[in-house]
Amino acid sequence: LRTRSECYPDxxxxxxxxxxxxxxxxxxxACGFPIPRNKAIVGLNAFAHSSGIHQDGIxxxxxxxxxxxxxxxGWGKTELPLTKHSGR
Structure with a gap:
């Protein structure tokens, strides 16, 4: 709802x-279940973009x-890690 507040103003x-x-x-x-790194929004890689085309777009x-x-x-800034997929 928050990301589409213009659709649900009330x-x-x-x-x-x-x-x-x-x-x-x-x-x-508390539950003993780790959060998957690629879990949307809360995973460690949720806002990390290693692909060169994604980095350029960001x-x-x-x-x-x-x-x-x-x-x-609750995260800090977007991350753009340099990997083999980052390009030149």
């Missing part, structure tokens, strides 16, 4: 989205590959 949830990552880690630790227009800002769910 809907509020009261959810503190900046606490999603922290809450997910708390539940993960640098030019972030919304191309990220429909939400990482800070709104």
């Amino acid at each position: 809907v509020t949830t009261g959810i503190q989205t900046r606490e999603l990552v922290r809450t997910s880690r708390l539940v993960s630790g 640098l030019k227009k972030r919304e191309t590959y990220e429909i939400i800002n990482p800070q709104t769910v």
Whole structure:
């Protein structure tokens, strides 16, 4: 709902989205189930783009590959790790 607020202008949830990552880690630790690295929104790689074409897109227009800002769910900045897929 938050990423499409223009479609639902009268809907509020009261959810503190900046606490999603922290809450997910708390539940993960309590249950003993690790959070998959590539889990959307809360996984360690959720906002990491190693593909060269993704990195280029992020640098030019972030919304191309990220429909939400990482800070709104409790992450820091987007990561652009240099890997064999990053290109030249």
